[in-house]
Amino acid sequence: QVQLVESGGGLVQAGGSLRLSCAASGRTFSSVLMAWFRQSPGKKREFVAFTTWDGVSVVVADSVKGRFTISRDNGKNTVLLQMNSLKPEDTAVYYCAERISSGAYADPTSYDYWGQGTQVTVSS
Numbered sequence: 001q002v003q004l005v006e007s008g009g010g011l012v013q014a015g016g017s018l019r020l021s022c023a024a025s026g027r028t029f030s031s032v033l034m035a036w037f038r039q040s041p042g043k044k045r046e047f048v049a050f051t052t053w054d055g056v057s058v059v060v061a062d063s064v065k066g067r068f069t070i071s072r073d074n075g076k077n078t079v080l081l082q083m084n085s086l087k088p089e090d091t092a093v094y095y096c097a098e099r100i101s102s103g104a105y106a107d108p109t110s111y112d113y114w115g116q117g118t119q120v121t122v123s124s
Contacts, residue, residue, distance in 0.1 A: 001026050002024065002025070002026045002098060002112075002113040003024070003025045003026055003113075004022055004023070004024050004096045004097070004098060004113055004114065004115035005022070005023045005025075005115055005116070006020060006021065006022050006094065006095065006096045006115040006116065006117060006118040007020070007021050007023075007118060008020040008021050008118060009094060009118030009119045009120045010119075010120070010121070011121045011122075011123065012086055012120075012121070012122055012123070013122070013123050014086060014087055014088055014122055014123065014124050015085060015086065016086050016122070017082070017083060017084045017085075017086065018083045018086065018120060019080060019081070019082050019083070020036070020080065020081040020083065020094055020096075020118060020120070021078055021079075021080055021081075022034065022036075022078060022079045022080075022081075022096030022115060023076070023077065023078050024077045024078070024079070024096075024098060025077065032052060032053070032099055032100060033050050033051070033052055033098070033099040033105060033111075034050065034051055034052075034053065034072060034079040034096070034097070034098055034099075035047065035048070035049065035050035035051075035096070035097045035098075035099070035105065035111065036048040036049050036050070036070060036079075036081045036094060036095070036096060036097075037094070037095045037097055037108055038090075038092035038093065038094045038095065038120075039092055039093050039095070039117075040091060040092040040093075043092075045095070045108045046061070046063075046092075047061055047105070047106035047107075047108070048060070048061055048064055048068065048070075048081070048094070049061060049064070049068060049069075049070040049081065050070065050105050051070045051071065051072055051079065053072060053074060055072060058070060059105060061106075064083075064090070067083065067084050067085045067086075068081060068082065068083050068084070069081070069082040069084075070082075079096060081094070083120070086120075086122045087122060088122045088123065088124045089122075090120060090122050091120060091121050091122050092120060093117040093118065093119050093120075094117060094118050094119075094120050095114055095115055095117045096114070096115040097111035097113065097114050097115070098111065098112060098113040098114075099111045099112055100112050100113075
């Protein structure tokens with residue numbers, strides 16, 4: 001059974017930084033993508049970034065490009081999201097997701113496992 005546990009969220013002022021961590025356990029070797037999504041109240045879940053476990057492919061959404069970086073630590077089965085220059089519009093619950101099947105990387109329905117989410121609040 002795959003489990004994803006996020007941590008690192010919190011309250012930060014605009015312009016500040018946070019680092020989110022997603023610890024994966026029970027991961028199968030067929031796992032392909034690890035991604036971060038976010039969701040604000042009343043909005044659809046939004047793709048933020050993904051990386052393959054081998055690091056060959058990395059994609060970051062245009063809305064956070066240049067400010068957010070996704071990386072992974074294979075030895076610890078952990079995926080990180082470094083968030084810099086945070087803006088109030090980055091406020092959301094951030095979710096870690098893992099995909100072992102195929103599908104569009106920005107489509108949340110193509111992901112097989114999800115964490116419980118961690119709240120990020122950016123004050124102006």
